[in-house]
Structure formats: structure tokens, C-alpha cells
Amino acid sequence: MKTPRMAEAMNYIDDDLVSGAITYTRKKNTGWVKWCALAACLCLVISIAIPVLQHKGGHDPVGDTAPFFFNGCYYETVDDPAILEIYGLPKKITADMAGDHAAYIDVNFEQGFASFEETPIKTDNELYVYAPAPSRGIYVYREGDKYMAAIFCNFETFGSSNTNYELKELYRIFNVSQAEDIASISEVDWHREKVIGATVTDANEIQEFYDMTMVLDSYGNDDFQNQMFSGYPSEEKQMEAHTAFADDCRKIRVETKDGLRFYVSLYPSFSWMHASGTMSYYKIDNAMHDWINRNLND
Amino acid sequence: MDDNQIIELYFARNEQAIKETDAKYGKLCFSVANRILENNEDSEECVNDTYLNAWNKIPPTRPNHFSAFLCKITRLISLKKLEFSSALKRTSAVIVSFEELEGVLQDQKISPATDAEDLGKLISAFLRREKEDARNIFLRKYFFCDSVSEIAERYRLNENTVKSMLFRTRNRLREYLRKEGVEV
Incomplete structure (x- = not known):
């Protein structure tokens, strides 16, 4: 029972179109306003469609970004200007940003899912050092003649849900x-697109933040879960606690002097910090609360 | 719960992520699977496989469109199940959807150099040029395998309008793919 190729291709439709079809409701006809809006939309559509038409990559059909493992870390390849900006990168990654060769990547497709692996054999998928700011946080990824950013996601977990890394490991990556x-520290919105509140650039405050976070004890997920969510009388109560914890989240952006950006999450009401890059939790103390109150709270 | 918060739970390896996903998107995923399989038990299984798949993919993947991310996994798993299970028969929704899509371009007429991903990207680019109504009706029919009557009800249109919009969109897509050199 073979699936026609056209039907198979439908699984590679862009995610924003699929989610659009989930939420779309028809609007009433509003005459000339509709035509003006359509004209404006067309301009937007063309600007989106051009990069889509140019794309020839081998991406995972179910992910916006396809992850791969390199040098003890997971990376995702990104060419979306909005996401590049989140990480402090230019809106377009070009050949001149590719520095020294870092690795060749082998791309395999199995059951519709793509997997990326480093290979000693020369391929048309190559990883380079990001020349404007060499680090392990950002690489340039070439797929044929198309250039993208490979952005650090997180460290290897060694198959354990209790693996943890100190925050200084994340600092080293960047x-x-x-x-x-560190050039600045700011609180950003949930989508990490815009700064909300003040941006900390004062050298003394940054020094204090750096010193405090460098020595925070790290907790793996299992230990964190035990401390935070064990002992609830019912599953419902535990779920409420999880929701309250997630609602408390505040996103903090750390921008390096090279302009690269990475993020940590603060849960001030529960005295925890989390970094998705390290997949670890950190207990914050009174001094850290004072810093947050002084710099991030109005 | 906000999608970003659910994704944060996945990143934190917090199993609550699965519960929150199920609470928010369980019905959506089930409807995607059941439309293809028309079998509650198999559809439940596909939904559970979807969660496992999402758990394995996040992190490091951070989906920007979480609902689409889940629907694609469910659709892929359901189609694979349908393809490999001799016990399952193609449902009417899938048969109609597949036949109409094949009518746009049959397998043997698609250039071997064009793989499913290339084709998907071209269809995406084509859909972006279409009007919102036509685009979403096309996706409801050929991604979600909704029936014409369900689409008509969803968008408050009559069934003939939906049929004729689908017919015209398929024709435009055929023309577009020809111009793009997909047909051999």
C-alpha cells in the first residue's frame, strides 16, 4: 500500500502553513479593505516565498530546525532571519562568514526523519567556524551553496535525565x-524577540552577576524534580505546581562582547534558575534575588 | 498552557510535558490519526507514538509551530502504519485525498530528481501565493484529509463551493509544478 509521492510531499509543507490551517477562521467580506489587505499580504508572501523557493536543503520534515551532534554538543541549523536575530546573528549567513573548516556532516533520511552525523568523509554539508565571532556556540553550516548558522542547543546528556553542567560550561561555549x-544582560519576552524592561550594562552589576552565577550549584532534572515536585497529595495538585512554576518563568538574555546571545530562565518565586543549554537547574540565593530586584524589577 | 511553556517542560525533561501536550493537542493529534486510520485503537497508538517522538526530538529541536510539529509527526506515523499494516484498509477520506493529489501529478510523471521534500517546498511556495481561503481549504483536504462536508461546515461554505475551489487550486498547482519543471 504505497503512499503517492504528492501525498508524501504534503508532510514537508512549511510548519507555519500547517499551523495556519489549524487556527484559520474565515473573515467576512469587507470590500475594498480586503483588497488592500491582500495587496499588503502579497508583498509579505513574496518576501517569504523567495527564500523558500531557494531552499534545497535536507531538513527534517517535522522540525523547524534539524539538530545534529558535534563535539559533545547538539546544534540546530537555522536560516530564519527572526531566529538568527534572537542569537545576535546577522539576518543572512553568507560565505564570507565561514572561517576554518570544522567538520563534514553526513545527512541520512530514515522513515521520513533526517539525521545528521559528523563524518571524516568529504560531503557537501560542511561545518565552519563562525568567522565574525569564533566560538563553540555558533558555527556556519554549508549545504551545497547555501549557508546557514548552526546554533548550540545543549550539551550531551549521556542518556541520563540527571546529567547536569555548571553554568560556567555554558559561558565557555560562548x-x-x-x-x-559580557556586554549586557536583559530580560526579554517569552519569544525572546524583544527586551522588556532595563538592559544592564553597568560593569559592576555584570561582574556581580557573573561572579554569582559562576559558583551556582547545578542540579540535574531528577534531583530538581524531587526537590520541587515530590510529595504532592494528588496528581492534580502536582500538575498545578508544575503550571505555577512554568508561569513564573522570566527569560534573561546574556549578550557577549562579540554580540552573540544566549539565554537562561529565572523562576524567582521558587528561587531557581534554568539553562536549556546545560539542561540543568541552579538554586539562587538572596544575593541573586537582590541583584534581580535591583536590576530587572521596576 | 502556552506552547513555549510546554516546550520548556520538554527541555527540562519534565514528564509533565507529555500531559500538557495531551491536554492541549491530544484531540487534534487523534483527529489527524483517526482521519487516516479510522480506527480508535490504532489512532490512540499513533498519538502515543507522537508524544514519544516529540519527547525524543525536543530537545534539541525547538519547534516554532508546536501544533504543526505534532500534526506532522502524527500524520507521518499514521501513514506509515497504514502503509505497512495489511490489516488496515485505506479509509474513504484517505482514498479521496490521495486520488485527487495523484490527479495533480502521478508518481511516474514526477521527475526522479525531485524528492518529497523538494516537492513539499514547492507546494508550500505555491500555497503562499494562493488566497487564504484557497490555501487553508487545500491544507484541510490534503494534509488533514478532512471531507468536503467537514470543510464546508468549518468555513461556512456550501459543499459545491469547496469542491470547485479545490478543483481550481489543484489545476493551478499542476500548472505551477509544470512550470517548475517537476513533470517529466
Whole structure:
């Protein structure tokens, strides 16, 4: 019972179109307003369609970004300008940003899912150092003649849900080895698109943040779960606790002097910090609360 | 719960992520699977496989469109199940959807150099040029395998309008794919 190729291709429709069809409701006809809106939409559609038409990559059909493992870390390849901006990168990655060769990547498709692996054999998928700001946080990924960013996602977990890394490991990934390597710290919205509130650039405040976070004890997920969510009388109560915890989340952006950005999450009401890059939790103390109140709270 | 919050739970390896996903998108995923399989038990299984798949993919993947991410996994798993299970028969929704799509371009007429992903990207680019109504009706029919009457009800149109919009969109798609050199 073979699926026609056209039907198979439907699984590779862009995610935003699929989610659009889930939420779409028809609007009433509003005459000339509708035609003006359509004209505006067309301009937007063309600007989106051009990069889509140019894309020839081998991406995972179910992910916006396809992850791969390299040098102890997972990376995702990104060419969406909005996401590149989130990480402090230019809106387009070009050949001149590719520095030294880092690795060749082998792309395999199995049951419709793509997997990416480093290979010693020369392929048309190549990883380079990001020349404007060499680090393990950002690489340039070439797929044929198309260039993208390979952005650090997280460290290897060794198959354990309790693996943990200190925050300084995350700093190392982005070449932060002293407070002076951090240009600013800001709170951003959930989508990490815009700064909400003040941006901390004061050298003394950054030094204090750096010193405090460098020595925070790290907790793996299992230990964290035990401390936070064990002992609830019912599953419902536990679920409420999880929801309250997630609602407390505040996103903090750390921008390096090279302009690269990475993020940590604060849960001030519960005195925890989490970094998705390290997949670890950190307990924050009174000094850290004071810093947050002084710098991030109005 | 906000999608980003659910994704954060996946990143935190918190099993609550599955419960929150099920609470928010369980019905949607089930409807995608059941439309293809028309079998509650198999559809439930596909939904559970979807969660496992999402758990394995996040992290490191961070989906920007979580609902689409889940629907695609469910659709892929359901189609695979349908393809490999001799006990399952193609449902009317799938038969109609597949036949109409094949009518746009039959397998043997598609250039071997064009793989499913290339074709999917071209269809996406084509759909972006279409009006919102036509685009979403096409996706409801050929991605979600909704019936014409369900689409008509969803968008408050009569069934003939839906049929004629689908017919015209398929024709435009055929023309577009020809111009793009997909047909051999």
C-alpha cells in the first residue's frame, strides 16, 4: 500500500502553513479593505516565498530546525532571519562568514526523519567556524551553496535525565571567561524577540552577576524534580505546581562582547534558575534575588 | 498552557510535558490519526507514538509551530502504519485525498530528481501565493484529509463551493509544478 509521492510531499509543507490551517477562521467580506489587505499580504508572501523557493536543503520534515551532534554538543541549523536575530546573528549567513573548516556532516533520511552525523568523509554539508565571532556556540553550516548558522542547543546528556553542567560550561561555549566578556544582560519576552524592561550594562552589576552565577550549584532534572515536585497529595495538585512554576518563568538574555546571545530562565518565586543549554537547574540565593530586584524589577 | 511553556517542560525533561501536550493537542493529534486510520485503537497508538517522538526530538529541536510539529509527526506515523499494516484498509477520506493529489501529478510523471521534500517546498511556495481561503481549504483536504462536508461546515461554505475551489487550486498547482519543471 504505497503512499503517492504528492501525498508524501504534503508532510514537508512549511510548519507555519500547517499551523495556519489549524487556527484559520474565515473573515467576512469587507470590500475594498480586503483588497488592500491582500495587496499588503502579497508583498509579505513574496518576501517569504523567495527564500523558500531557494531552499534545497535536507531538513527534517517535522522540525523547524534539524539538530545534529558535534563535539559533545547538539546544534540546530537555522536560516530564519527572526531566529538568527534572537542569537545576535546577522539576518543572512553568507560565505564570507565561514572561517576554518570544522567538520563534514553526513545527512541520512530514515522513515521520513533526517539525521545528521559528523563524518571524516568529504560531503557537501560542511561545518565552519563562525568567522565574525569564533566560538563553540555558533558555527556556519554549508549545504551545497547555501549557508546557514548552526546554533548550540545543549550539551550531551549521556542518556541520563540527571546529567547536569555548571553554568560556567555554558559561558565557555560562548567564549565568556570573565565578566568583561559580557556586554549586557536583559530580560526579554517569552519569544525572546524583544527586551522588556532595563538592559544592564553597568560593569559592576555584570561582574556581580557573573561572579554569582559562576559558583551556582547545578542540579540535574531528577534531583530538581524531587526537590520541587515530590510529595504532592494528588496528581492534580502536582500538575498545578508544575503550571505555577512554568508561569513564573522570566527569560534573561546574556549578550557577549562579540554580540552573540544566549539565554537562561529565572523562576524567582521558587528561587531557581534554568539553562536549556546545560539542561540543568541552579538554586539562587538572596544575593541573586537582590541583584534581580535591583536590576530587572521596576 | 502556552506552547513555549510546554516546550520548556520538554527541555527540562519534565514528564509533565507529555500531559500538557495531551491536554492541549491530544484531540487534534487523534483527529489527524483517526482521519487516516479510522480506527480508535490504532489512532490512540499513533498519538502515543507522537508524544514519544516529540519527547525524543525536543530537545534539541525547538519547534516554532508546536501544533504543526505534532500534526506532522502524527500524520507521518499514521501513514506509515497504514502503509505497512495489511490489516488496515485505506479509509474513504484517505482514498479521496490521495486520488485527487495523484490527479495533480502521478508518481511516474514526477521527475526522479525531485524528492518529497523538494516537492513539499514547492507546494508550500505555491500555497503562499494562493488566497487564504484557497490555501487553508487545500491544507484541510490534503494534509488533514478532512471531507468536503467537514470543510464546508468549518468555513461556512456550501459543499459545491469547496469542491470547485479545490478543483481550481489543484489545476493551478499542476500548472505551477509544470512550470517548475517537476513533470517529466
